[in-house]
Amino acid sequence: MNGDGAPRIGFEWALEGKEHGSYDEYGLLQWSNERLAGVFDELRARYAAGTPSELPQVTIAPAATKDNDEVSHNVVLAIHTWSDHRDFAGRKVAYTRWFYVPYHQLQGHPVSYRALYAALGALPPAPEPPLTVAVPALDPRDVMPGSDALAAAALLASGQQVCLVGADGVPMAERLRFVDTVMALLPYGLRTRFSAATWTSSTTKHRIKLSFARYAPEGIQAVQWGQGADIPLDKHSATYHRILRKRDVDYPDLIGWLAGQTEPLSFNDADRSRVFELLRQSAFQSPPARPDPVPAPPPAASGDHGVVEVAHRGPTVAALARALAGASADPHPALDALLAVLWTQSDRSALADALYTYNCFQHVIEPQEDRDHLYERLVSAAFQPDEEWMWASKRGALLAAEDTPDPVRRRLKALAGPRWRRFGTWDRRYRLACTIGVLVVAVAFAGAGALQLLRGDDPPAQQALPPQPPHQQVVLVKDSAEQPYVTAVVKEALRRAGYQPDDQVQGAPSVLIGYDPDIRGELAVNSLTPVGDFPTQDILIVRDDQEGFPGQILVGEGFGQDVEDQILKHHKGLLIIRKPYDELKNQLIDGKAEAAIVPGDVKADGYTPSEALDDLLPERRIVVGAGSALKPALEPAMDRLNKEGVKSSDDPQADAKAFVDLIYSHAPALASSAKPVSEPVGNSGDVILITTVVAAVTGLAGALLLVRRPSRFKGSLTGRHRA
């Protein structure tokens, strides 16, 4: 954020800290204006955030001064960093650089806190006159409010203190961006009374309006980072929240208009009605007077120059997505630029497509420390809860893709939510169809029950019909992990339950064995859920006659590229050859391979495990997924496998048989002392009872659905705009 060419604003400054070896408490060391030194002293006492553990952090505070009964408002920015000094007790000394900006300068030139931080933070510790700095104007397109920012803004508007929790790993710059986002949703004039800190101690009582802490102190409203908060149903915050969440509001318009509302305002009761009035005007009417167009910030001096320039010309999502995919070291500016242009459904749809096309941009995002947050920003921007009709298929495609990163996968899965929740947002016709269906089923059950009652003198059946023997049912087992022992255990367990496991037939697998997280997408696509999850580690086996480290190593086709890269990095000149598993196995049987990396449960005659690559071969988790019908058959074996671990085996089939024998050897004793597994269902009284209960419950459900308010069918209770 370079401010060259932007209007310059004046400031005063003070430096707080301790001299090296000092016995004194923290105090002001230098300042630019004697008259303001006392004000800084007061501010640092009033807005003390506690003893920080990580720096830098930023505190924002308001300050008012009086000259001849005329009150002047000021915005104060404090940047906390570590110094090289230590006090007499050997403790690190923190420096706080206080900057004091007269508010009247910002009334004609609204700026963001980030822009102020970037401009003032770049100055030397004791700036020399002239004390002015170029700060670019606030760009409304730079703001992308999430549910947490909307909640925080609504709570602040109603006069509450807000504490962001759950942001422990979020860098200071992102926290400051959040502060900017929240304040962009409020009239600019509130900045004359606004205070914020990107870090506060959870055990410090403070008066800071918007703070970040691990735990919200007593009396301060917590907002969960990335999620938001339950908005109390008080008149002000609920109203404000509802207005902000209206989806037909054009955010750049709203933010630009609010940035023009620079008359000084406070958070207290006196100004609250004025604040709401301003927001209502901005959201429900045509903006009465849009402020002068804010000057676009000049191109950044960094390597992402092109991205920023493109954004100013109104680029398409596709162009910015391409720019992000080609971003160099730091993808943040490109990602910000991309998110800043998402204003319509088609924009969001394009972003969802781009996520698929560019593998969620993982090649640029993965190296970043805040990668989870970046993924989350992308997913929440592309997949709006109200637009499921638009993104359902795109979500499925991303889940099915093998390369989709875990954080994205988790977020996408969370989008589905429990069925009963989504039911409330269904379209009316679907809900009516569902209601009628339930009622028809209820009537059918009631009829069956009545019929059974009329035939009540029939003699009770002595024995239930034997269940359909499942041995005729072929179960397709697919092993993507090339784990012969685990596969053999799965097949043996299925055989014991009367199924016929097969790995040759065509079709969707009923049991899937693979590595976590690669397998998760395939499990989701096939509607399978994990029944077993256990650790394993690949091993290097080396032919017995091989001396020294081998020159060639065979690996399976699914061997991780990152692991291969690591090995090659440490063993220059080594040749790693990928082979289909069957071919690799044959080469080992024939003794043709010098060495191979194989699953930990594999043994081969004439080969010995080597520890040479143990540090480079990561532990992986094998996941076994199955349909719900197969769970009872597999769970005992999977539980035991989890406890005992995956072992090495020369003869996987025989070992698996012995393993499963061990599990079922206790079964007869248990069965003889317990009730029969399935009670014969032959008593007509029971049938009547069950039928009646099912009919009653189903009928009740149908009745409930019918009597619910029609407005609910439109999903308007959530206050969300439906596309």
Place this chain on the structure above:
Amino acid sequence: MQPDPKPGRPAHDIAMWGAPGSGKTTLLAALDIALMRKDDDWRIVGSDPASSEFLIERTNALSTGKVFPEASQGLEHYHWTLYGPGERHRRRWWRRPGKPEPFEVGVGMIDAPGGLFSAGPRRLDYGPDVLDDLRERMLNDLVKSLGIVFLFDPIREFERGDAFDHLHPPLKRLTERMRDLGRLTGGRLPHHVAVCVTKFDDPRVLETAEKMHLLASEPDDPYGFPRVSHDDARDLFRQLCDLSANGNADMVLNALGRYFHPDRVRFFVTSSIGFYVHPQTKAFDWHDYQNLLPEDDDLRIRGPIHPINVVEPMLWLGRRLAAEKESPR
């Protein structure tokens, strides 16, 4: 939102009071280690997540990372509960002695930057009687507290000599405030005060005590650490006051005796990090006992932490305050 401390439990506010760098936060950080090192059944538990976190993080930093807390920059409030073995009821003629009831006392510790106890910044234009926001809050906390842990740093006093400067201004203000609230008893402040002479592990303090023949070891102490009993601690305090850089430290002792009830003041000689113990001998060695050594312009903790008299002031205050609550004056 952070849950409130468990309701219904007795809670007593105890304020830490001392000059900058006197070891207030370090003493709190060493509290859990001190309890763990004791053979009896005392435990300290956070009453809210943030207070628990302080115990976990600070204890780990001090014991494992061997890192002292940074200088405090704000008022910190911790809510903890001390659990300990109870005392058996005295036998009455009509009943047999009952089972001992476990001791449980809630303490709210207030840790303030040492600079807040000074007279205050002189730069303010508002006049001498107007306190800045943080000092005002600190004073309110002192008013609410029933117990005070006052830390006297003999090394700082020897080099700087400003303990009185960090005791007198807030003591005057506190007395005025308590008088206005009608809470002085017999013209004195009603607080119980544990006066801790800190940095006992420093050779200058230990050798002063040794010259005064005030050292003794507890018979059940496996390390044989030297200690000063609380009966002798006042004498050591007086002697250390004589070594003050500006000769004002005797006024500290006098002020404590005049502003508080003498029977509510007890002296302790403490060390948060304790003495070095060689891993092989596992015993205190007069020739090699320093656990804090200078290293590259910094200070390094050499070995495991063995706090001395860190938990005793808290337990004494906890018991006093609990007893006072049961039988209010």
